[in-house]
Amino acid sequence: MTLTPLQTIIMIGAVALGTMVTRFTPFLIFPDHREPPRFVTYLGKVLPAAVIGLLVIFCLKGISLLQAPYGIPELISVVCVVLLHLWKRNSLLSIGVGTVMYMILIQFVFI
Numbered sequence: 001m002t003l004t005p006l007q008t009i010i011m012i013g014a015v016a017l018g019t020m021v022t023r024f025t026p027f028l029i030f031p032d033h034r035e036p037p038r039f040v041t042y043l044g045k046v047l048p049a050a051v052i053g054l055l056v057i058f059c060l061k062g063i064s065l066l067q068a069p070y071g072i073p074e075l076i077s078v079v080c081v082v083l084l085h086l087w088k089r090n091s092l093l094s095i096g097v098g099t100v101m102y103m104i105l106i107q108f109v110f111i
Helices: 007-028 038-060 073-086 089-108
Strands: none
Touching: 007 073, 073 089
């Protein structure tokens, strides 16, 4: 299916408007001089850890411990991420190195 130029412009405008609304609304609801409600502050503290936990479960859900390579590349990569994060305290570095480690393991070691 091919879009006409008008349809393309309308779609880009709708996406841009949706993005702007979701980005600007919190600043309109919670201006600098007002303290956000306690539940918003609570969610800001607990949701990052919950999201990371959900991502870990999602990434590891397809591992089969009964078929080769028995989850070994995933285990090595997870240990690498945890140790590197405990050492450097840099999320981007630990996730990036863990991803590269996993790709090297599944492409060259556990073929």
